[in-house]
Amino acid sequence: MPAIQMALSRNYPNPKLLRNLMCYLHRSKSSLRLWEEDVNTEIKLKIEKHWSNVVLNQPSNNFKKKTHYILPMFPYPSGNLHMGHVRVYSISDTLARFQQLNGKNCIHPIGWDAFGLPAENAAIERNIPPHTWTETNINSMKTQLQQLGFNFNWEREISTCDPSYYKWTQFIFLKLFEKGLAYQSKEQVNWDPVDKTVLADEQVDDLGCSWRSGAKVEKKYLTQWFIKTTKFAKDLFDGLDSEELENWKDIINLQKHWIGECDGVSVTFKLSVNNQVKTFDVWTSEPYKFIHGNFLTMSPRHPLIHELKCHMSNSLTCHNPVTNRDLPIYITDDAIYPIGKDVSIACSIFDTDDNNTAVSLNIPVSNEQYEINVDGENQKAINIAINKNVGGHFVSSKLKDWLISRQRYWGTPIPIVHCEKCGVVPVPYEELPVQLPKSDSHKSGIQTLDKIDEWVNCKCPKCQSNARRETDTMDTFVDSSWYYYRFLDPANQEMPFSVENVRNQMPVDIYIGGKEHAVLHLYYARFMSYFFNSLGWTPKKEPFKKLVVQGMVMGQSYKLKTSGKYVPPEQVEKVGNEYKEISTGELVLTQWEKMSKSKYNGENPERLLSTYGCDTTRLLILADVPPATPRRWSDATLPGVLNWQHRLWMTIREFLKHRNNNVAHSITSEEFNKYERKIWESRNYFIATTTYHYKYTQKLSVGISRLQSLTSVLRNKIPPEVVAKSKEFERALSDLIIMLAPVTPHFCSELWAGFLLAPNRICDSQNIIDWSKTVLEQKWPKVDDDFELSFLCKVDGADRCELKIKARDLSNLSHEKALQIMLNEDSVKKRLKTDIHRTKFELYPDCRAILHIFPKKKQKVAQVDEGVA
Structure with missing residues (x-):
């Protein structure tokens, strides 16, 4: 830091004030006056050094201006930027600077998704603590981001591995626990035998191997922590049709496919065996069965059967909370189960398939016959379940709750204590954060919290008897499911964020990130925002207004045709229209793939910065192809x-x-x-x-x-x-x-x-x-009032008429007036063979306007084939 800035920082500890003052001092910088020389890399690097303080200290916190929230997905601190980072942050920085030139108070924060398995494994390989490895990487990547001239709000910087952040992740978990949305259950899970942890289904490839270690995943029955995201499934599904969402395009379909059609209802039943009370969820697309059902079938693979070690011929009895009556459970594979489920409620009186199941399994059923109003009974069952807080929410049969348990050290501790007398006890809010213990035992291999006795052993918050802390940590998706709210209120010591501080700054105006995060991360982030809204913490449910999905940066790879072995590009030469390995003359295949060290097709941003400068690098990554398109780097x-x-x-x-x-x-x-x-x-x-x-x-x-x-x-x-x-x-x-x-x-x-x-x-x-x-x-340039802009009319998706309208008139054009103008144009009238079904008007002030007209579809006249005599 320059001496003047160090001196100022002592007198101006407020980072916002210091930032604005530094910008004022550097504003008077003059030209380097090198205009008689031809521009080259040396001159560009001099320019970047000369203007770096101005570029990095551009003021943005004028709260009299309207807020515009530009959010790139925050990075995992791996130690070095890759070209994907350069692309996403070049996009966000450009959009943020554009909005500032348009008079907006632009929020453009950055932080670190710092917990997780990769960091822990890397630390173990180097015999250093995970926090040391992570902090070193953060410092390195922060320097690189600043070298690229990205104007982030560093005063908002957060790191998920900082206790001041994960304290609030734990706070949110306790709120979920209070509402019955965080629970423990024994389930069949994916177990990585190398990394010694549970994996989510999406972390296992098509061959059944781990995403990280490559090991064949094992199936185990383990007691795990879950978040009941399914309770919000219908709201999350319906929310995708909100007109507030802009430019989500195919991401809507990806999200809907993940959630599934919410065409059924789930209710939590209870089962008592050997003085133990177990709960399990029952799903059906016909809720009346919760009132009129007479038995349940359960697959022998159900985790409850595994836990209770029930024999297939045994029958169990469970309690139906909707009717307050007990129902028998029959353990069998010879029944029709909903997709993704291994338990079903049957009503043999009204459902033929259920009756056939009862007959085939020799289940005694009543011959009583009566009629019901199915729609009325469906609604009645749903209302009872909701009023009793035992379910009743619509959800697809395939959607599972969010498994958040991870059996590794480097993650947010779950704030739960297990007491033999009191059972599962939440840590009191005033005792948060439950901090990760510092330990050097990672040097001997994989570290887990259950090996640290002085941390695990504790007193029960309720009865003060000896107890044990929960030793699972949270999946990193939990940390990243709410960070966009903390960015808006990073100094809050009373709550994760205050309603007042996010009210006028949410939703995020533009959210930028890779398409690979457009399903899970986006689903979890949307769930958390809906949950906050249900608590009254936020004014709106949806957290992100517009998405900018970033395509991957691809590098050209070379591999031997015979073996598929990748070879470095410097070992390949082009002979005619073919590529060959220089040393052997063997034929080489070329293709564009995601950049990877193992494929020798990566690009080091450091090389570009030193060879061409950061502005040329930014221009290069943004030119030629739009953000959503994969970028072939060359x-x-x-x-x-x-x-x-x-x-x-x-x-x-x-x-x-x-x-x-x-x-x-x-x-x-x-x-x-x-x-x-x-x-x-x-x-x-x-x-x-x-x-x-x-x-x-x-x-x-x-x-x-x-x-x-x-x-x-x-x-x-x-x-x-x-x-x-x-x-x-x-x-x-x-x-x-x-x-x-x-x-x-x-x-x-x-x-x-x-x-x-x-x-x-x-x-x-x-x-x-x-x-x-x-x-x-400066102010972003605007077109002159007298300049004529495009006013386009599309009929049934096809361009039919384009008029030119002065900018001042276009900005005041209403939907009704636009329709009136276009209906007077012959090219539009000729295309309209039927009445208008609907219209849509898109006005982009100072740019253009588009009117969409959708005619009614012609009714096809049925033709009678009289046949041939």
Whole structure:
């Protein structure tokens, strides 16, 4: 840290105040004045060093502005950034800077998903404690993120392995426990014999092997902790149809497929054996059976049967809480079970299949006959279950509750005490956090909490007798299921967050991350937000408004055709249209795959930073393809980006040259005005289209291509006199630099500073631009009121009419007025063969408008085939 910043930090301990003061001090930085030299990597690195404090200390906490929450998924601290990190944080930083230029108070936080198996295994391999390994990696990755110029709100930084964070994860667990949503149950689980822990189904591949160790997974019956996410399944399913969700696209289908059609109801039954009371859930798509059912069937594979060691021929009796009557359970595989279930409630009086099951198993049934109102009895059963708090919630048969137990050391301790007298006892809130004990026994192999007697042995919070702490830790998905709320209130010492501090800042405006997290993590995060809403902690259920799904960064790999062995690219040569291994001449196959060290197709961001600089790296990762598309990484794309930066540098150089020299009159005023008009039209068009893709589609690559096009306009044989005297050229060039600044903040800061060296800036006198501020503090350019924007009409999905409407009129266009205008157009009227079924109007102020018209479908007339005589 520079000496001045260290001195300031002593007098200004408030990080927000210090940040703003530092920005003020650095705002007056001037150009490096290297314009006579051709831009190269050395100059770019000088620029980045020169402007780094301005770029990293851009003020963002003006609470008079409207809040805009940009959230990238926080990283696991592995020690080094990979290209996937570079991509996701380049996207989020660009969008955050764009929103700030649009006058928003942008929240752009970062933290660390720091618990979990990979960190613990890595620490064991190195004979160091997991917390030491994790802290070292966090420091390393934080430095790399800052080298890339990402303007995160570091004052909001959190780490899930910090007791000040997981205290509140434990607090939330206790709230779930209070509401009956966290419970312990014996279940058949996936056991990794190498990593010695339970794995979720999705952590096991199609071959039945562990995602981490590669070991063949074993099936075991273990008592585990679960969170009853199924209770919110119907709400979570229906919530996916909310109009508040923007740009979720196929993620909605992925989420719905995971949750499943919530076409049945679950109720918790009780069973007493040998003075033990056990509970189990019964699901049926016909809730009336909870009232009129006369027996249950249960598979011998049911965990309860395994636990009680019941023989298949034995029958059990359970208590039905809906009717307060006992029902017999028959243990058999010869019954029809719902998908994903191994218990079923039967009603032999009204269900033919159930009656057939009873006959085949010699189950005595009543011959009593009576009629019921099925719909009425279904609702009655549901109401009874809900009122008695024993279930009644709609859920699919295949969806399981969330198994959160992990039998490893490096995770959030579950705040539960087991007492022989009192049973399962929650740790009192005032005793949180239950901290992980420090231990060096990891050096001898895998560490588990049950081996640390001084930590496990404790007193029961209720009766003060000897007891034992829960030794399972929580799955890291629990830590990451609510972090986006803590970012908004990281200093709160009374609650995980306060209602007041999140009320006007949620939902997250844009959530950015990989598609691989679009099912589980997103499901758990949505569940937790719905749970908070049920407690009255949050004003809305859905936590994320818009998703930007990031495609993987792919590298080209090479492997031998005969053995499939991967070989490094430097050992491969191209011979004609084929690739061959240099040493053997053996044929090599090439393909694009997810980057991996084992496939020799990775890219080290450090190489790019030292070779090209961070702005070029950011520009490279964002150009060419939109965020959702997989990015094929290759140095072959570098020339285009490097050439564009060179052209921008040359444009500023020539602008300064012509503004500083007396340029002779070489064109007529009429020709001058034609250039002015052309530049005016181009500037407005590219502002509109760039804004549209930055703000609405988040297709940053398309927005960048529009800026490249504007650059070409400004360099396409523009006479020196126009460069020297044109207001439109000056304004287009300044707007171009402003719009590129979110992507390449250091480079554009230098371009802007160079721009300020020019005398007689025409825009000065018109108050169009505040030249006293840095480029990162300017206002995002807007189209002129008189510029005509696109108003498109689609009929049944096909483009039918495009009109041009002045920007001032477009912004005030209503749905009703838009429909009226288009219905008067012949191209639309000709397409409408039937009445209108519905319409949809999309207005993007200062960009464009789209009217969708969906006609009613024609009724097909049935044709009678009279046959042939």
